[in-house]
Amino acid sequence: MKLSSGTIRLIIPAASLVLLLAAVFYMQPRAMSYTGLNLLFNLAVPIALATIAQMLIMSVNDLDLSMGTFVSFCACVSATFLQSSPALGILIFLGAIAAYALIGVVIYVRDLPSIVVTLGMSFVWGGLAVLILPSPGGTAPTWARWLMTAKPPLVPMAIVASILIAAVTHCIVMRSSFGVLMRGVGGNDRSVERAGWSVLGLRAATYALAGFFAVLAGIALVGLTTSADANIALRYTLLSIAGVILGGGQFVGGKVSPIGAVIGALTLTLAGSFLSFMRISPDWQIGAQGAILIVVLALRLALNRLEKREKSE
Amino acid sequence: MTIRTMLAASVAFACLCAPALADTSSKKIALSNNYAGNSWRQAMLTSWDKITKEAVSKGVVAAADPFTTAENQATEQAAQIQNMILQGYDAIVVNAASPTALNGAIKEACDAGITVVSFDGIVTEPCAWRIAVDFKKMGESQIDYLAKKLPKGGNLLEIRGLAGVSVDDEIHAGIAAGVSKNSQFKIVGSVNGDWAQDVAQRAVAGILPSLPEVAAVVTQGGDGYGAAQAFAAAKRPTPTIVMGNREDELVWWKQQKDKDGYETMSVSIAPGVSTLAFWVAQQILDGKEVKKDLVVPFLRIDQANLEENLKTTQKGGVANVEYSLEDAQKVIDAK
Numbered sequence: 001m002k003l004s005s006g007t008i009r010l011i012i013p014a015a016s017l018v019l020l021l022a023a024v025f026y027m028q029p030r031a032m033s034y035t036g037l038n039l040l041f042n043l044a045v046p047i048a049l050a051t052i053a054q055m056l057i058m059s060v061n062d063l064d065l066s067m068g069t070f071v072s073f074c075a076c077v078s079a080t081f082l083q084s085s086p087a088l089g090i091l092i093f094l095g096a097i098a099a100y101a102l103i104g105v106v107i108y109v110r111d112l113p114s115i116v117v118t119l120g121m122s123f124v125w126g127g128l129a130v131l132i133l134p135s136p137g138g139t140a141p142t143w144a145r146w147l148m149t150a151k152p153p154l155v156p157m158a159i160v161a162s163i164l165i166a167a168v169t170h171c172i173v174m175r176s177s178f179g180v181l182m183r184g185v186g187g188n189d190r191s192v193e194r195a196g197w198s199v200l201g202l203r204a205a206t207y208a209l210a211g212f213f214a215v216l217a218g219i220a221l222v223g224l225t226t227s228a229d230a231n232i233a234l235r236y237t238l239l240s241i242a243g244v245i246l247g248g249g250q251f252v253g254g255k256v257s258p259i260g261a262v263i264g265a266l267t268l269t270l271a272g273s274f275l276s277f278m279r280i281s282p283d284w285q286i287g288a289q290g291a292i293l294i295v296v297l298a299l300r301l302a303l304n305r306l307e308k309r310e311k312s313e
Numbered sequence: 314m315t316i317r318t319m320l321a322a323s324v325a326f327a328c329l330c331a332p333a334l335a336d337t338s339s340k341k342i343a344l345s346n347n348y349a350g351n352s353w354r355q356a357m358l359t360s361w362d363k364i365t366k367e368a369v370s371k372g373v374v375a376a377a378d379p380f381t382t383a384e385n386q387a388t389e390q391a392a393q394i395q396n397m398i399l400q401g402y403d404a405i406v407v408n409a410a411s412p413t414a415l416n417g418a419i420k421e422a423c424d425a426g427i428t429v430v431s432f433d434g435i436v437t438e439p440c441a442w443r444i445a446v447d448f449k450k451m452g453e454s455q456i457d458y459l460a461k462k463l464p465k466g467g468n469l470l471e472i473r474g475l476a477g478v479s480v481d482d483e484i485h486a487g488i489a490a491g492v493s494k495n496s497q498f499k500i501v502g503s504v505n506g507d508w509a510q511d512v513a514q515r516a517v518a519g520i521l522p523s524l525p526e527v528a529a530v531v532t533q534g535g536d537g538y539g540a541a542q543a544f545a546a547a548k549r550p551t552p553t554i555v556m557g558n559r560e561d562e563l564v565w566w567k568q569q570k571d572k573d574g575y576e577t578m579s580v581s582i583a584p585g586v587s588t589l590a591f592w593v594a595q596q597i598l599d600g601k602e603v604k605k606d607l608v609v610p611f612l613r614i615d616q617a618n619l620e621e622n623l624k625t626t627q628k629g630g631v632a633n634v635e636y637s638l639e640d641a642q643k644v645i646d647a648k
């Protein structure tokens with residue numbers, strides 16, 4: 001049986017995750033338990049959601065540099081409005097998703113570089129977050145707290161959530177006709193347009209969907225931390241991009257993989273824990289994290305070449 | 314008696330009797346630190362290292378490992394704390410990136426039976442202990458000192474810290490309270506110095522031309538030297554500037570003192586508060602009843618003990634004290 005190129009692209013991220021996990025278990029056998037796995041991975045759930053959001057944007061050849069501040073903004077809304085007056089909170093989220101759709105439209109219609117637009121938006125979201133929550137605080141909605149600390153039988157919540165996110169987004173992106181069109185826009189938007197589809201509408205829908213997943217990331221994060229501050233998720237911008245790439249996605253061409261993205265997010269989280277268990281001095285930790293990324297990417301590059309050689313033969 | 318002599322005596326005392334406490338000899342304590350990028354944090358980590366290494370070698374605790382997050386981010390520190398739970402530490406001492414965003418991770422730690430002690434950057438989660446500095450009193454003590462030194466009163470210039478940070482609000486509240494008690498003083502100007510000499514110098518230079526004669530400058534630490542430079546550049550007489558224990562400030566003070574007998578005081582929080590947090594965690598593990606909210610004294614330097622403090626302060630550093638077990642017990646027992 002011949003493996004599809006999509007599967008091959010998934011092998012490297014999955015293998016690196018397994019390898020890291022084995023190393024962590026070896027160093028810290030305590031992690032090999034229900035609570036252990038939950039502690040290792042629960043902070044990866046909001047990162048996975050943000051990574052999915054970033055992946056959607058990347059599937060139409062754009063890049064969202066406002067992901068971190070937007071998730072922070074959503075976290076602030078979750079800890080304030082969504083908790084005190086849920087209707088208003090949901091309204092704000094709908095507004096934010098609409099804003100995302102609008103950003104997608106503006107970028108396409110005016111032919112602007114997405115990096116510049118989203119970088120600008122990051123200051124808008126950051127400013128709004130500070131306005132909503134000038135000093136750290138707020139309370140997580142009880143249902144979000146309950147959801148994130150739920151203890152399902154056998155498998156910890158963090159794993160269940162990750163699998164669920166991967167499965168749902170796989171269906172949307174890889175199995176639905178909308179997903180095919182979305183990736184088509186990333187691959188060749190002219191041919192999609194000539195086939196009679198509205199690229200404008202597709203882009204707006206993609207951005208809106210990304211906004212929706214980012215909102216979920218904000219809610220999940222607050223469910224874990226119990227309260228928010230305006231800078232809570234600034235790291236997510238780069239983490240989400242790294243997660244997509246680590247998971248086998250590419251910057252251009254609509255080549256993305258939802259399952260890979262979730263695995264990438266988990267791998268990044270685990271890499272942090274791994275380094276901390278290794279007792280690497282904090283001065284070296286950023287470098288070490290970078291080294292892990294480079295190794296994984298180098299492996300992927302090597303595999304890509306192998307794949308190409310096979311095809312040409 | 315000054316804090317310093319008190320400490321010197323108790324350090325000597327601690328060396329004699331520390332090994333007697335062996336109940337916590339199998340316990341492991343971790344330090345979760347969110348930032349190491351300034352002189353204060355570096356001094357804090359050095360103090361931790363010095364005191365805990367000694368404690369470990371004496372068998373007071375089994376381990377006391379410091380961890381610093383690579384980026385100053387709450388989500389990263391939350392992950393770090395969750396890792397510490399997995400690593401099986403018995404107590405976690407935290408200097409938190411956010412007072413609230415770590416609450417989820419800290420609750421997990423408490424639920425796992427881990428003692429959590431926060432200091433400096435404290436957390437609001439009720440299950441954790443908090444070692445806070447009485448910043449309000451620190452502000453008030455400046456006015457108390459000035460009231461004694463300048464009984465006739467006069468105009469004050471206030472240099473505040475970083476806007477929007479709770480520490481700034483608290484010190485300011487203390488200064489405001491002191492001024493309302495001593496009506497001979499009047500705050501004629503207020504600028505944000507962001508706890509940095511260069512920012513303070515710029516801000517003071519900007520506001521000086523619009524001010525009447527200034528009798529004294531009240532500060533928050535890290536801004537006194539900049540203020541002095543601004544006054545000198547404007548060729549105005551140097552007022553009484555309250556210092557903040559930074560080495561450059563103390564050196565300047567010493568120069569002025571030698572030149573014309575310049576008098577002032579200096580006050581700030583000692584980075585060695587990390588060692589106090591360590592001993593408090595150790596005491597809690599030892600089974601001692603400890604209040605959830607503790608107040609740590611701030612470190613004050615006066616005219617008389619300036620030289621002595623300057624000698625022990627590293628170049629570019631901050632005047633420091635390290636705490637012993639006895640100091641910690643005193644803080645715990647204090648009302």
